[in-house]
Amino acid sequence: MTAVSRAALVCALLLVAVPAAVEPVEPAQPAQPAQPVVQLEKGAVRGASAQSSSGRGFFAFKGIPYARPPVGKYRFRDPKPNKPWQGVWDATQFPPKCMQFDRYPFSTVVGDEDCLYLNVFTPRLPTPGAPLLDVLVFIHGGGFMFGGSADWGPDYVLDKDVVLVTINYRLGPLGFLSTEDDVVPGNMGLKDQALALRWVQGNVAAFGGNPNSVTLFGMSAGGASVHYHYLSPLSAGLFHRGWSLSGSALNPWTQQERAAAKARRLAALLGCPADPAAAASRDLVDCLRHRPARAIAAAVLSFQDADDEIPFSPFAPVAEPAGTPGAFVDRAPVEVLRQGLANDVPWIVGVTSEEGLFNAAEYLGAGQAHKLERLDREWLRLAPLLLDYNDTAGTEAERDAVSRAVREHYFGQRPLSAATSEFIAMVGDRIFYAGVEQAAREQAQANSQPVYLYVFGFRGEHSLSGAITKPKDESDWGVSHGDDLGYLLKWECLPTGGTELELTVRKHLLSVLTTFARTGVPSGLPGSPGWVPLDPAAQDLYIMRLERNAEVSLTTARELGQSSFWHSLPLAENAAGAADSARDEL
Numbered sequence: 001m002t003a004v005s006r007a008a009l010v011c012a013l014l015l016v017a018v019p020a021a022v023e024p025v026e027p028a029q030p031a032q033p034a035q036p037v038v039q040l041e042k043g044a045v046r047g048a049s050a051q052s053s054s055g056r057g058f059f060a061f062k063g064i065p066y067a068r069p070p071v072g073k074y075r076f077r078d079p080k081p082n083k084p085w086q087g088v089w090d091a092t093q094f095p096p097k098c099m100q101f102d103r104y105p106f107s108t109v110v111g112d113e114d115c116l117y118l119n120v121f122t123p124r125l126p127t128p129g130a131p132l133l134d135v136l137v138f139i140h141g142g143g144f145m146f147g148g149s150a151d152w153g154p155d156y157v158l159d160k161d162v163v164l165v166t167i168n169y170r171l172g173p174l175g176f177l178s179t180e181d182d183v184v185p186g187n188m189g190l191k192d193q194a195l196a197l198r199w200v201q202g203n204v205a206a207f208g209g210n211p212n213s214v215t216l217f218g219m220s221a222g223g224a225s226v227h228y229h230y231l232s233p234l235s236a237g238l239f240h241r242g243w244s245l246s247g248s249a250l251n252p253w254t255q256q257e258r259a260a261a262k263a264r265r266l267a268a269l270l271g272c273p274a275d276p277a278a279a280a281s282r283d284l285v286d287c288l289r290h291r292p293a294r295a296i297a298a299a300v301l302s303f304q305d306a307d308d309e310i311p312f313s314p315f316a317p318v319a320e321p322a323g324t325p326g327a328f329v330d331r332a333p334v335e336v337l338r339q340g341l342a343n344d345v346p347w348i349v350g351v352t353s354e355e356g357l358f359n360a361a362e363y364l365g366a367g368q369a370h371k372l373e374r375l376d377r378e379w380l381r382l383a384p385l386l387l388d389y390n391d392t393a394g395t396e397a398e399r400d401a402v403s404r405a406v407r408e409h410y411f412g413q414r415p416l417s418a419a420t421s422e423f424i425a426m427v428g429d430r431i432f433y434a435g436v437e438q439a440a441r442e443q444a445q446a447n448s449q450p451v452y453l454y455v456f457g458f459r460g461e462h463s464l465s466g467a468i469t470k471p472k473d474e475s476d477w478g479v480s481h482g483d484d485l486g487y488l489l490k491w492e493c494l495p496t497g498g499t500e501l502e503l504t505v506r507k508h509l510l511s512v513l514t515t516f517a518r519t520g521v522p523s524g525l526p527g528s529p530g531w532v533p534l535d536p537a538a539q540d541l542y543i544m545r546l547e548r549n550a551e552v553s554l555t556t557a558r559e560l561g562q563s564s565f566w567h568s569l570p571l572a573e574n575a576a577g578a579a580d581s582a583r584d585e586l
Contacts, residue, residue: 035092036125040064040203042084045091050121052158053490053497060154061120061207063095066199067192069114070170075289076177076184078326079116079195094119097148098171099297111148113174113293118167118196121154122207132210134517137165137200137239138489139193141220141482143253143313145172145300152489156506160514163209167196169225173266173296176315177288178259179281185320186259187328190228194328197229197238215241215517219485221313223247223349224254227439228317230343231336232328241520243348243513246355246481249317249333250442251435252573256316257391262303269299310385312359337442344447346520349440350454350544351560354478356428359386361465364420364477372423376416379407387430392572402569406430409565424477425561432481433561437541440534450533452522454544455560456484460502464494479548488513505550528552 036059037046047061067079074080095117102110126132136157140147149166157164169175169192178186201211216226216239223244229235230242231249247254256262260276263284268274272287288296303314320327329336336342363372375382383403384390393399410426411419444451457479465480486494487506496502511524522531525546532542532554540556547553567574 037088038125038206040206042082043086043089045089047120048092050154050158053155054159056123056159058121058123058154058158059125059207061091061122062150063093063117064089064091064120065116066118066167066196067116070116070174070188070192071113071293073289075113075174075293076188076285078188079192081195081199082116094150095148095168097150098168099174099293100142100146100171101297101300102146109294109297111297115168115170116192116196117149118165118199119149120204120207120209121158121164121166122209123158123161123163124208126205126208130208132205132213133161133163133208134213134215134514135163135165135200135204135209135211136513136517137167137197137214137216139167139169139216139218139222139225141218141222141247142171144176144189144221144316145313147171147221152485152491155490157488157510157513160510162514162517163204163207165196165200165204165209167193169193169196172300173315174293176256176317177263177266178256178318178320179263179285180260180318181281181321182324183281183285184263185324185327186256186318187320190225190232190317190328191234191326193225194229194232194234194238197235201238212240213517214239215243215513217243217245217488217513218247219245219482220247221254224249224251224317227347227349228254228329228333230345230347230443231333231341232343233341234326234328236343239343239345241346241516243516244350244436245485246351246432246436248349248436248439250439251432252388252392253311253313253431254316254435255333255573256313256318259318262314265302266296266299269302270295305382305385309362310382311388311390334438334442337439337446340446342443342446344449346449346452346516347443347447348452348454348516348522349436349443350456350484351428351432351436352479352481352483353455353457354424354428355432355481356424356426357463357465357477357479358481359427359431360424361477361480363416363423369417372417379403383407387427389430389569389571394570394572398570402571405569409562420477428481429561429563430566433559434563434566437560437563438567440541441536444534445536449520452531452533452544453541454531454546457545457547458505458550459483459548460486460496460505461498462486462495484509501550505546508546508550508552525552529554 047059050060065082068082097111098115099111099113149168154164170189175189218226224247226242226244227249264274267284270291273283320330322330380400380403393402410422440451440453459479463480464482486496487509508525512522515524516522531544543555545553
């Protein structure tokens with residue numbers, strides 16, 4: 001959930017010579033033009049030829065506009081389709097990231113406000129009589145604050161006969177500011193994604209893709225985004241399956257609290273009218289539209305603890321005011337599910353076996369003992385920020401009581417430094433497991449289409465946790481948040497394929513992804529007893545597990561981690577859920 005970009009500080013340290021095992025090469029492709037040109041609805045684009053990890057040729061079209069630049073008067077507004085262009089668009093370079101504050105390695109603003117572009121990768125262009133290919137749309141993660149479409153490459157998945165689309169969307173305050181009224185209802189970043197999906201419907205056939213077979217997938221905030229598209233009327237009919245890796249719309253960091261107060265605080269930081277008694281939202285936003293985008297992006301520092309970068313996602317999706325025209329979602333995600341309003345298509349959702357490791361690694365890595373000691377010492381202040389209940393636990397006294405209960409539950413009287421595994425479990429249970437489990441159960445109850453749950457427990461030579469510790473620490477604490485995605489898409493900071501076993505895992509996961517994209521039923525795991533969807537009437541969860549030795553098993557469990565503990569705490573999200581359940585039973 002935290003920024004993938006934080007790994008940049010030590011990413012280069014991972015780029016040592018990793019000897020790759022020999023992978024079977026697919027049959028050679030026919031000769032391809034070096035610079036293919038494709039005609040789209042708004043104009044022609046010129047791409048380039050590339051090769052997959054096994055040497056298969058494919059076409060890459062990068063930086064295609066799908067919306068008007070969200071600058072000037074379009075800042076903080078819903079995205080609008082881009083205008084036609086003359087000539088041939090050069091689609092051979094990745095677009096800039098959407099503007100964001102990247103704390104590592106240089107603590108600076110990166111990207112561009114003009115960023116609403118996407119990339120298309122296809123093994124072949126359409127020819128008469130050839131079937132159209134299944135389409136995969138990848139949504140990057142980064143806590144709704146960081147990341148970009150170029151972070152994860154197509155090298156592995158283009159070994160398969162699928163079309164891959166990766167997209168940029170607005171982030172941080174530029175993508176998720178909300179005044180909680182009709183001036184800036186919010187969710188611009190999610191609406192960007194929905195417009196990109198609409199673009200796919202109108203254009204992907206020109207790349208050989210089937211607009212009637214679109215599968216969304218994403219990790220972390222990308223996985224949560226995938227789930228949000230199940231909950232939005234704007235996305236209805238635009239996709240046909242989804243896979244959320246380590247993220248759902250019911251995780252605590254995916255729902256922004258006190259959004260209007262944050263908008264006023266941002267305005268005050270930038271010298272704009274912010275007094276709610278003296279300035280209307282329109283005055284506040286008009287002023288912010290005239291402030292430099294870089295200053296707006298840099299202001300996120302004031303919303304996080306300076307040393308620990310918590311909370312991780314101060315700007316995130318919101319429930320827009322009821323009746324808002326063009327709202328992405330106008331009620332809490334759990335309400336959408338319980339009112340039977342979700343888009344009813346198959347869904348895979350899963351976690352890694354040590355999800356909390358990604359967030360915990362900054363406290364556990366070599367040379368980071370002082371950070372863990374500070375957290376231990378300032379527990380009542382920092383725990384609500386780390387565990388994302390600072391705005392949902394009520395008064396200060398009530399918040400302190402929750403913090404004490406959490407500490408007692410996981411650590412008893414021990415100092416944090418002596419409870420590494422418990423620390424990782426605590427973070428994973430709160431930030432990932434409890435929300436993912438609830439989302440899976442709620443969706444299985446709400447929809448007729450199947451929901452599949454998995455736990456990824458395979459640890460390769462490298463882990464995403466090693467990429468974010470400072471200095472780099474490859475200690476084996478388990479399987480981190482994000483480790484599974486490294487076997488589907490290529491990221492330079494998470495090299496996979498250095499061993500035969502890693503190549504086997506990659507092959508299996510790609511088979512699951514592509515068979516699910518084709519049929520709506522995940523398969524492709526040798527030795528698997530068959531993936532059983534969740535039974536909404538059962539207390540136990542059916543969980544497909546990929547273990548450390550790459551063996552596969554179907555198990556049952558009453559819960560993920562210690563989810564029930566978190567659902568028992570007096571937090572606002574639990575009270576809202578209980579109230580919804582009570583209304584449903586009346």
